[in-house]
Amino acid sequence: MIDFPIIRVVSKFMIPYILLFGLYVQFHGDFGPGGGFQAGVIFASAIILYGLVFGLPAAKSVAPEWFVEKLIALGLVIYAGTGFTCIALGGNFLDYDVLDHHVLPGFLPHGQHLGIFVVELGVGITVTSVMIVIYYAFSARERRA
Amino acid sequence: MTPETFFGLFNYWIVICLMMTGFYIVISSGNLIKTVIGLNIFQTSVFLLYITMGKLTDPVKRVTAPILEGGHGDSHGDHSAHGEHVAQVSFEEHASEQLHDAVKHAHADLSEAGHGGAEHAHEVAEVLYSNPLPSVLMLTAIVVGIATTALALALIVRIREDYGTIEEDEILELDKELQ
């Protein structure tokens, strides 16, 4: 679709804002509507739009396949790791109250806020990378007779 | 049937009609992609059913989405001097003791700030919130739904590559020939 100037210019203009909006939805999810699931899909849709307009190789050079594939597992590891960290700190699985700390109060989140922040980050990473990988898998497949 | 019950149940009926349309597509269509589309429509209707059940209406009070108002403003102490953030602290009719404590706390903050908290005290907005639980359940269901849809579509691509068709009856015939 790179031959259509309107699509090319408009999507070039939109993609940074879509990415920014994805980050906003991810990190502002505790205070407004949003969270890891939504942010993941929005972030992935920016990459998918890039791939649709500029072709699959261009998208793969932005988000290399091997890297995105490792991110799928990383998100889940972050989520489960938070749970085990809570156990290691003496709480129950995913009991964020034990994550309380007193470093930079008012700036760094702590306790429940920190736990939710990290967990949502894990969800966001997994959802983003799964959506991108699924898109890659479908569009790399050539049609056979 | 009174008009009240009619309008009270109307939403469910609409959702059931949508659901049944999706169901019809699933069972009547022989095309695999059409079947997945039907499943998608069915799925979206189920989300709508849950969300409809979670909605709360009230003739007097304002009902809004389960995002508490003024919560963020309070988290930075310097904002409390403005007063209006605290005035928006929300109440359920059956508010717990803890909430009352929180309000007392807020009032104390106000009078400390020297802005005359008493004037704001009766401005406390009566706000009700719709149920957050259906939202939570459907949120995860949507994303899991797209993941499973992608799996179904991947299987369809493989079926098309091996059988050369995505029509159910043709696939069955090919299977019979092989036997």
Added chain:
Amino acid sequence: MMEFIVIPILALLFATAITVAVIRNLWAAVMFTGIYSFLGASWMLILDAPDVAFTEAAVGAGVSTILMLATLSLVPRSSRKRGSISNSDFETKDPPRRRVISSLLVVIGTGAMLIYGTLDMPLFGSADAAIQTYPAPSFIEKSQTEMGEHGLPNVVTAVLASYRGYDTLGETAVIFTAGIAVLLILRKNKASDEIGAGQSEVTS
């Protein structure tokens, strides 16, 4: 006031669903599914579920439509070369009349039973419905005091990530599994390509 928005949305939802059911062209059906999802998202927003509406708009109208279009481009009926697909390659066959009648009977029967079931349900928006009395109010109250010293304004996030955190871990694992499964099915590697090509020769 809100009824003036809700009623057209519901009418459009219904019209889109029926259109998808009767239309024969698959491209059009996929596009209508996207529209259906978007209309559903609008209604969810009115029903006080912005988080869900958000997700539905991004997933249903965005990613899912793209995936279906990608699948469609891989599965045309005729075996012409790339770039010369015509619209008629995506016409589905009309189901046989017997099948239409029997499925209509099944659907009407099921729908009638479901509607009979709704007669006992609490009316829309009533505050004394079972779902509104427990445990929702306790979530809204508790999240004020338990989530850190100042509460977490978005109760949906609080329930999602904290109160039902274990559940969400499972959902994330499901997405992980589905992603891996799609990779396993569609990933190209030489060995499976040759096997696949061999099989299609046998069957066609």
